Each structure stands twice: as structure tokens, then as C-alpha cells.
Amino acid sequence: MKYDFKEIETKWQKKWDETSLYQAPDNADPNNKFYMLVMFAYPSGDIHMGHFRNYIIGDAIARQQMMLGKDVLHPFGWDAFGLPAERAAIQRDIHPADWTTKNIGISRSTLQKVGISFDWSREIASCFPDYYKWTQWMFIQLYKKGLAYRKRGFVNWCPEDKTVLANEQVKDGKCERCGTEVVKKDQNQWYFKITDYADRLVDDLDTLPDWPDNVKTMQREWIGRSYGAEINFSLENSDLKIPIYTTRPDTIFGVTFMAIAPEAEILDSLNLEGEYKAKVEDYKKKAMTRSDIERSAVTDDKDGVFTGKYAINPYNGEKVELWVADYVLAGYGTGVVMAVPAHDSRDFAFAKKYNIPIKVVIHPDKDTPLDVNKMTEAYTDYGVMVNSGQFDGLIGKIAIIQVTDFAEQEEFGCHKVNFKLKDWSISRQRYWGCPIPIVHCKKCGTVPVAEENLPVELPKVKDFKPKGRSPLADVPEYMNVKCPNCGGEAVRDSDTMDTFVCSSWYFLRYIDPKNDSVPFDKEKVAQYMPIDLYVGGITHATGHLIYFRFFQKFLKDLGWVKDDEPAKRLFNHGMVCDSNGEVMSKSKGNVVSPIGLMEERGVDVSRLAMFFTAPSDKEVLWSSDSVTGVEKFAINKLFPLNEKLRNSNPDLKYYFKREELSEFEYSLYIKLNQVIKQVSDSFDKLQFNTAISALMELVRDYDSDKIKNDSFNDYLILKTFQLSAPLVPHLAEEIWAFAGFEGSIFKSNWPICDESAIIKDSIVIGVQINGKLRDEIEIPIDCDQKRAEEVAFMSDKVKKYTDGKEILKIIFVKGRIFNIVVKG
RNA sequence: GCGAGAGUGGUGAAAUUGGUAUACACGCUAGAUUUAGGAUCUAGUGCCGCAAGGCGUGGGGGUUCAAGUCCCCCCUUUCGUACCA
Numbered sequence: 001m002k003y004d005f006k007e008i009e010t011k012w013q014k015k016w017d018e019t020s021l022y023q024a025p026d027n028a029d030p031n032n033k034f035y036m037l038v039m040f041a042y043p044s045g046d047i048h049m050g051h052f053r054n055y056i057i058g059d060a061i062a063r064q065q066m067m068l069g070k071d072v073l074h075p076f077g078w079d080a081f082g083l084p085a086e087r088a089a090i091q092r093d094i095h096p097a098d099w100t101t102k103n104i105g106i107s108r109s110t111l112q113k114v115g116i117s118f119d120w121s122r123e124i125a126s127c128f129p130d131y132y133k134w135t136q137w138m139f140i141q142l143y144k145k146g147l148a149y150r151k152r153g154f155v156n157w158c159p160e161d162k163t164v165l166a167n168e169q170v171k172d173g174k175c176e177r178c179g180t181e182v183v184k185k186d187q188n189q190w191y192f193k194i195t196d197y198a199d200r201l202v203d204d205l206d207t208l209p210d211w212p213d214n215v216k217t218m219q220r221e222w223i224g225r226s227y228g229a230e231i232n233f234s235l236e237n238s239d240l241k242i243p244i245y246t247t248r249p250d251t252i253f254g255v256t257f258m259a260i261a262p263e264a265e266i267l268d269s270l271n272l273e274g275e276y277k278a279k280v281e282d283y284k285k286k287a288m289t290r291s292d293i294e295r296s297a298v299t300d301d302k303d304g305v306f307t308g309k310y311a312i313n314p315y316n317g318e319k320v321e322l323w324v325a326d327y328v329l330a331g332y333g334t335g336v337v338m339a340v341p342a343h344d345s346r347d348f349a350f351a352k353k354y355n356i357p358i359k360v361v362i363h364p365d366k367d368t369p370l371d372v373n374k375m376t377e378a379y380t381d382y383g384v385m386v387n388s389g390q391f392d393g394l395i396g397k398i399a400i401i402q403v404t405d406f407a408e409q410e411e412f413g414c415h416k417v418n419f420k421l422k423d424w425s426i427s428r429q430r431y432w433g434c435p436i437p438i439v440h441c442k443k444c445g446t447v448p449v450a451e452e453n454l455p456v457e458l459p460k461v462k463d464f465k466p467k468g469r470s471p472l473a474d475v476p477e478y479m480n481v482k483c484p485n486c487g488g489e490a491v492r493d494s495d496t497m498d499t500f501v502c503s504s505w506y507f508l509r510y511i512d513p514k515n516d517s518v519p520f521d522k523e524k525v526a527q528y529m530p531i532d533l534y535v536g537g538i539t540h541a542t543g544h545l546i547y548f549r550f551f552q553k554f555l556k557d558l559g560w561v562k563d564d565e566p567a568k569r570l571f572n573h574g575m576v577c578d579s580n581g582e583v584m585s586k587s588k589g590n591v592v593s594p595i596g597l598m599e600e601r602g603v604d605v606s607r608l609a610m611f612f613t614a615p616s617d618k619e620v621l622w623s624s625d626s627v628t629g630v631e632k633f634a635i636n637k638l639f640p641l642n643e644k645l646r647n648s649n650p651d652l653k654y655y656f657k658r659e660e661l662s663e664f665e666y667s668l669y670i671k672l673n674q675v676i677k678q679v680s681d682s683f684d685k686l687q688f689n690t691a692i693s694a695l696m697e698l699v700r701d702y703d704s705d706k707i708k709n710d711s712f713n714d715y716l717i718l719k720t721f722q723l724s725a726p727l728v729p730h731l732a733e734e735i736w737a738f739a740g741f742e743g744s745i746f747k748s749n750w751p752i753c754d755e756s757a758i759i760k761d762s763i764v765i766g767v768q769i770n771g772k773l774r775d776e777i778e779i780p781i782d783c784d785q786k787r788a789e790e791v792a793f794m795s796d797k798v799k800k801y802t803d804g805k806e807i808l809k810i811i812f813v814k815g816r817i818f819n820i821v822v823k824g
Numbered sequence: 825g826c827g828a829g830a831g832u833g834g835u836g837a838a839a840u841u842g843g844u845a846u847a848c849a850c851g852c853u854a855g856a857u858u859u860a861g862g863a864u865c866u867a868g869u870g871c872c873g874c875a876a877g878g879c880g881u882g883g884g885g886g887u888u889c890a891a892g893u894c895c896c897c898c899c900u901u902u903c904g905u906a907c908c909a
Contacts, residue, residue, distance in 0.1 A: 009891050024903085034874090047836060114860090173906095173908090174903095182862055184867050204866085213828075213829090214829065214903080214904080215826070215829055217826080217904085218827090218903090218904055218905085219825065221826095221828095221904080221905065222904090224908060226908075226909090228909085244909085245908090245909075246909060247908090247909065248909075259909095272890080295907090296907070297904065297906090297907085298825065298907050299907085302907080326907095327907050327909095328905075328909080329908065329909090330899060332908045332909085333908075333909070337909050338909080339909085340909085344909060345825095346907055346909075347909080418908075540905090542904085542905095590909065612836085612837095612848085612849075613837090613849090613850095614836065614837075615837080618830095618837095619902085621836080622837090623836090623850095624870085625850060625851080626836075626849095628849085628850065628851095628862090629836095629848085629849045629850060630849080632849095633846085633849085636864085649860085660904035660909090676838095681840095689836090689837075689838085689848085689849095690837095690838070690848080691848090692848080692849090693837090693838075693847070693849075694847095694848085695848095696848055696849080697847080697848070700848095733906080765843090765844075766843080766844035767844090768843085768844080768889080768890070770890095771887080771888095771890050772890095772891065773844050776844070808889090810889090811843095811889050811890075813843060813890095815843095816843045816844095817843040817844075817889095817890075817891060818895085819843085820889090821889050821890095
């Protein structure tokens with residue numbers, strides 16, 4: 001039989017489709033299910049190497065889980081709203097809806113050619129009303145709970161894309177999508193109050209042992225929880241309280257000035273006078289025009305202006321200068337900081353520049369005092385409190401607690417937890433997104449659209465180009481509605497939602513994709529959730545992967561889902577680069593299309609090449625050399641094994657006994673079981689490269705001429721194909737049918753290791769002398785030290801190094817090593 | 825700056841988690857076969873050395889009978905983050 005991959009691959013893809021092989025059952029056994037999720041795709045029309053890698057990893061696992069007898073859910077869909085579609089549509093002068101629909105078709109048929117085991121009956125697209133109806137429903141639930149709110153404030157604005165961006169979409173001060181420098185803009189915006197979930201989002205990371213540590217660390221840092229105190233300073237000659245947040249209340253006796261962010265609201269309450277007022281106004285203007293990049297640059301060159309006002313430190317009654325400085329962040333804490341130059345490097349730089357006093361209140365320890373006059377930088381570590389009145393002598397964390405407790409007693413402060421995480425800005429002034437289901441009524445204010453009137457359909461308009469406000473605002477037939485509350489004249493909210501809202505709950509919709517009365521059926525979701533394995537790129541670590549956890553928690557609070565966390569295990573595959581290590585991109589012209597590769601070499605060989613060339617979590621530098629070795633293996637070694645079948649119909653659940661097989665046969669049986677174990681382990685770790693090398697060894701050791709037992713021969717071959725099936729599904733399925741089986745190989749049972757076969761009765765171990773390998777000996781597995789010594793000392797090589805030398809010690813580790821320590 | 829990874833042959837990479845370093849491939853070198861081959865097969869392939877032997881997992885220390893693996897200090901590199909008080 002010739003290996004004609006084109007024929008084989010087309011044949012089986014068709015058959016799989018006809019028999020709905022990958023259709024997940026509607027009634028799954030919650031104790032025996034496997035939800036295999038890959039991140040749904042943006043339908044750009046072409047599938048690149050990164051997608052290919054992502055999907056074959058999920059595919060191999062889904063197929064193995066099928067063979068393990070699980071009810072497997074392996075769905076796919078389209079993250080179809082968003083800027084790229086709009087941009088592409090503008091470039092080509094077609095409507096985003098048409099462009100997207102067309103591309104979904106192209107992308108789907110391409111993926112079907114790759115033979116990924118997706119359950120296409122559950123396909124969803126976030127831009128279709130039957131899906132976004134429920135995205136709007138989610139918005140309304142959040143709104144009802146006070147978790148969706150509108151506020152005016154400074155937002156990230158991309159001048160190129162003419163829309164607001166979430167903090168998560170700003171990288172290095174630039175728009176993640178187009179690279180344009182982001183500016184601040186004062187806008188009325190919708191937010192999701194994700195900060196209400198900040199604690200749970202941090203704490204529950206500890207319940208996810210199968211998430212990569214780097215992602216958990218990134219999320220922890222992004223959420224940025226810190227423990228400290230909020231302390232009220234007071235304005236001199238005024239009742240005004242000026243609250244500050246600090247993580248170092250133990251340094252509070254060292255405050256020599258205070259600094260207020262230029263945008264901080266409290267600045268307006270200070271009633272500045274005369275020249276100070278003008279100077280501060282000037283400074284504010286200047287700060288606002290500086291870009292984020294400039295302002296966030298960490299330098300020692302801090303600047304600010306004095307307000308002419310003074311604040312009183314509640315601990316010691318000291319009067320300190322009140323400054324405005326743009327190194328203070330308006331959006332964190334209270335927007336005001338107490339400045340302790342001796343113990344904070346930023347305050348130190350500022351104090352030096354403006355000749356503000358520096359006062360030491362912490363010593364590294366009792367016996368090593370700090371000398372202010374010799375300090376060239378702030379001492380920021382913990383230490384012993386000094387010059388701090390009744391708190392002198394207190395140390396580190398205890399000091400912090402006691403100082404804060406005092407503030408609570410005296411009622412001018414309290415313990416306080418703060419987060420770097422900000423509420424999620426979700427309004428977008430763009431056309432191609434999910435409309436916000438809110439109506440603005442002059443009488444009633446913001447009113448949500450009634451749930452029975454969802455979806456608020458996105459009108460298909462001709463002019464969808466961005467112009468600084470939502471293009472929908474210029475569509476009167478969309479905008480002008482009756483208020484759902486009072487029936488009076490009202491207008492819709494013209495913005496659309498961030499696409500990350502659409503992708504925050506898609507994994508739930510897959511489970512019940514056609515439901516028209518609720519977003520999903522709770523019972524059905526309970527059968528398949530949580531996601532057992534979620535595979536995707538690392539890029540979403542602090543965006544989508546926080547958002548979808550937030551949604552899951554919110555839906556749990558509403559009683560829609562039962563788990564706190566959506567995904568038990570997360571796996572980030574490595575990137576695919578070209579052979580020079582450059583990320584593949586159209587502009588660089590170094591894109592290798594997986595489609596071309598598969599047309600030339602076949603899907604299965606392409607999959608093998610991608611799997612074999614590097615472990616799944618590592619970056620791959622793709623080169624056509626990656627294909628050579630595995631192609632030879634597949635075509636010349638693995639596939640031709642079918643010719644060695646002897647039609648003996650072996651019982652694949654059987655475990656052979658030693659006496660049934662010849663010595664060679666039994667050695668192969670041992671090897672087979674070792675390989676079963678290794679391949680299974682490799683699958684658990686998603687390290688398919690080692691699974692393939694194990695299979696290569698097994699096939700290498702196979703020798704038909706030396707096998708007399710027909711049943712064993714076929715057993716070995718069929719197990720080999722079963723083990724290969726998740727990696728090379730078409731090839732394996734072909735042989736399975738050729739061998740005479742009726743059903744799919746993916747309905748057969750994944751091989752289970754015969755443990756008794758891999759317990760060897762003798763073993764070769766190394767003999768070391770003073771830690772250096774000198775010889776090997778073969779000894780029985782349960783050999784005691786005495787017997788091992790006898791064998792070891794028979795060796796000439798060992799004698800050579802031990803004769804005439806004093807033996808100090810012998811270390812014998814059963815099954816591992818024999819080490820002799822000699823003197824000299 | 826801070827945080828988290830990574831560093832093993834000419835190359836992609838293995839290493840049962842402290843126990844024979846370099847499995848499996850690519851490449852290369854010989855040879856065989858072939859009209860030819862981007863084919864196949866056989867042998868070799870960490871470095872130094874004729875050999876015995878020595879040296880070898882970024883560098884330097886350490887723990888141990890034994891270290892790629894554990895500890896300390898550096899170097900390089902990737903990713904994340906960026907004045908979070």
C-alpha cells in the first residue's frame with residue numbers, strides 16, 4: 001500500500017465529518033468528561049503557523065482523551081468583532097460584516113483541511129446577533145449589580161484608531177494594535193468594576209496548581225495588591241483632610257513634604273492663592289501635555305511646584321510643604337503621597353532638587369545609625385524606628401501594624417489594601433463591536449434595554465469609519481428610541497464594547513450554542529465545566545485570562561456556574577518564528593504558510609514536524625529541515641508497518657506473559673510497554689517531541705523476521721498505531737481500517753502499560769570509582785550490596801583503580817549506581 | 825530598576841527530578857548500492873590526545889560518595905512590568 005497522503009487525508013476528513021465523530025454528547029458524564037479549549041480565532045482568512053501549532057496541540061490531547069473514553073468537548077469559533085476587521089474592511093472598501101463572514105468561511109474550510117477534531121456543530125461567532133444578544137445580556141447583569149458604570153475621567157486614547165483603550169491594551173505607552181502613542185483624553189466611559197473582584201482574582205490563583213507560574217506571577221503583579229495604611233493629614237488653618245496611602249507608615253515621622261498629582265481632584269479644594277495658583281495651573285497644563293511615555297519614565301529628574309500651602313502630620317503636628325509633582329500617579333491610592341526623602345528614592349531625588357529637608361527615622365539596626373549628611377541615596381529597607389516618639393525601637397512589619405493601629409485609635413487613619421488593577425474600560429468609539437444595550441433618557445438617566453428586547457442589533461451602515469466618536473452616533477434611526485422606562489424621547493448609547501467582553505464568556509456558550517432563551521443552560525454547563533485544558537499564547541496573560549476569570553466569578557455569584565475558576569489547566573505554547581528567530585509577519589515577508597506545507601508534505605507529516613522540532617512550550621524556529629527526519633520516519637518506517645500485519649486479530653486488552661514469547665519478542669514487549677508509559681507521560685506534559693522519539697525507538701527495534709508469534713506481531717503494530725493516532729490521525733485511521741476494524745481508531749482504547757512487563761529482573765548499572773564512571777555491571781534487580789560487590793570487583797577495570805588502594809566507602813543505590821570511594 | 829524564565833555537541837533537543845550527560849533527530853564524514861537523486865543502507869560523529877588517559881552542561885565558588893539538576897556570587901539572554909509611595 002502506497003502512502004498517498006492526499007487521498008488518505010481527504011478520505012478521512014470526509015468520513016469523520018459524515019459520522020460526526022467529534023460531536024460532543026449533549027448529556028456528558030461530568031465525572032468522565034474532558035473540555036479541551038483552544039482560544040477562538042480572529043477570522044483573518046489565513047491560518048498561520050502559530051494557529052497551526054496551537055490547534056494541533058489541542059487536537060492531539062482531544063484525540064487522546066477520546067481514546068481514554070472521555071466525553072470530549074473540543075469546540076471552535078470566531079472572535080469576530082474588533083478593530084482588525086474594520087481596518088481590513090476600510091482598506092478593501094467592503095463592509096466589515098461582509099469581510100468577516102467571508103473570512104469565517106475561508107478560515108473554517110482551511111481548518112477543516114487540517115483535520116482538527118473540532119466539533120463544528122457548536123461553532124459560534126461573536127459578531128452574530130444570536131451570540132452578542134447574550135454579550136449584551138451579560139452587560140445588563142453587570143449593570144444591575146452595579147458592576148457596569150459610567151464615569152467621566154481621563155482615559156487612554158489612541159489618536160490613530162480614534163478610540164479608548166483599556167489599560168491592558170496599552171503596551172509601553174503605545175496602542176497594542178497600531179503602535180501609536182496613547183494620549184490622555186477626558187471622556188465619559190463605561191467601566192466594569194473588576195476591582196471588586198481583585199482580592200478573589202489574586203487569592204484564587206493559589207487554587208490553580210496547573211497554571212504556569214509565570215502567568216500567575218504576571219497576574220499577581222498586574223493586580224498589584226499591597227497592604228498599607230490610609231492616613232489623613234490636615235491642611236493648615238483649614239478643616240480639609242488630605243488622605244494619603246502608604247505602605248510604609250513606619251516612616252511617617254520622616255515626612256518632610258507632601259506631593260499631589262497634577263490631576264488629583266483634591267487640588268481644587270485647596271483654594272490656592274496668588275502666584276501659587278498661577279504656577280500650579282501652569283504646571284498642570286504642562287503635565288497634561290507631556291505624553292505618558294515621558295511621564296512614566298523613571299528618572300531622578302523629578303519636578304514639581306510648591307502650592308504655598310502646608311499640611312500637618314497627625315503623628316507629630318509638624319508642618320510640611322505641600323507640592324504638586326507629576327511623579328505622583330493620580331490613579332493610584334489617593335493621588336497624594338506623604339514624602340519621606342530619607343526612605344524613598346523618588347522623594348529623595350525630589351528633596352535634593354528643591355532643597356527640602358531630609359529626616360532619618362529608620363536605622364538599619366540599633367548599632368548602625370544612618371548619617372543624613374553622608375546619604376547619597378534613600379535607605380528603603382525595613383529597620384528600627386528612630387526619632388519617632390513613642391514608636392522608637394519598633395521594627396519592620398510590627399512597626400507598621402502598631403503605627404497604623406494608633407491612627408485607627410485616634411481616628412485619623414486606618415489599615416488599607418490597595419490595587420494597581422483599575423476598572424476595565426469597555427466603551428469603544430468604533431463601529432464593529434457589540435452595541436452597548438443602554439438608553440439615555442433625559443428624565444430617567446441611563447436605562448438598560450429590556451432583556452426581552454435584546455439584541456440591540458448593530459445596524460449595517462455605509463459609513464463606519466472612525467471619526468473620534470462612534471459612527472453609530474450619526475445614525476438617527478439607530479440612536480433615537482423611546483425610553484424603556486418612561487416611554488419618552490431618548491437616545492441609545494452610541495458606543496460599542498471592547499471585544500474582550502465578547503471573549504470573556506464564549507467558552508460557556510459552546511456548551512449550549514443554540515439556546516435562544518438563556519445564555520446557556522446551567523445543567524449543561526455543569527456537565528462540561530470547568531475547562532480541563534486551555535491552550536493558547538502567552539500574550540493574553542494579563543488581559544483575556546484575567547477578564548474570563550472575572551466573568552466566571554461574576555456568573556458564579558449569580559448562580560449560573562458552579563466553579564470559581566473557568567479553567568483547571570492552562571498551557572501556553574511557544575511562538576513560531578522563522579529560522580533567524582524573527583517573529584513571522586507579513587511586513588517582514590518571512591511568513592511560512594502551514595497550508596503550503598501541508599499541501600506539499602501532508603497534514604500528518606506537518607504535524608509531526610511541528611511536534612518534534614521543540615517541546616510545545618518553547619519557541620520554534622521554523623525551517624524546512626524540521627520536516628526531514630519525521631517525514632522519513634512517517635513514510636519509510638511507520639506507515640509501511642501495515643505491510644507486516646498478519647491478520648491475526650489479537651486481543652488488544654491482553655497482557656502477554658513471559659512464557660508466551662521468545663526472548664526477542666519479550667524484549668520488544670518490554671519496550672512497547674515502556675513506550676506506552678513514556679508516550680502517555682509525554683502527553684500529560686504536552687511534550688510531544690519525546691513521545692515521537694519513543695515511537696521512533698519502538699519502530700526501530702521492531703524486526704518482523706524475528707517475530708514468530710503472529711498475534712504478538714499484530715498486537716505490537718496495532719498498539720504502535722494507536723499511540724501514534726493523536727499525532728498522525730489520518731495515517732493511523734487508515735491503517736486501523738486497513739487492519740479490518742469497523743469503527744474509528746479514536747473510539748478504540750488508549751494503550752495501558754503492563755506494569756509487570758517493565759519491572760525488569762536484571763539491570764545494568766554504572767560502577768564509579770571516586771565518582772567517575774569506570775565500568776558497567778549487570779546485576780539482578782533485587783541484588784543486595786554484597787552480591788553487587790562481588791560482581792563489581794570481578795571487573796578488570798575496577799581492579800585497575802582499586803588494587804593496592806584503601807577502600808574508604810562503598811555506596812550502592814539499588815537500581816541506580818555502585819560507587820567505590822578509595823583513598824588517593 | 826524590579827519580577828519571572830532560560831543558557832547542555834555544528835543544529836533542534838533528551839536526561840526516570842541528586843545516580844552511567846548528550847536519548848531521538850538534523851547536519852557532517854567515510855563506505856555500499858544506484859544511470860541519476862533533495863533516494864536507500866552501513867559505520868562514525870562532545871572536546872583534547874597516537875594511546876593510556878584527561879576535560880566537558882554560560883563563568884567562579886560551595887554542599888555531597890555522586891551536581892545539568894541543590895546553595896551563593898557573577899555574565900549573557902528572553903519575557904513581563906514600569907515612578908504603584
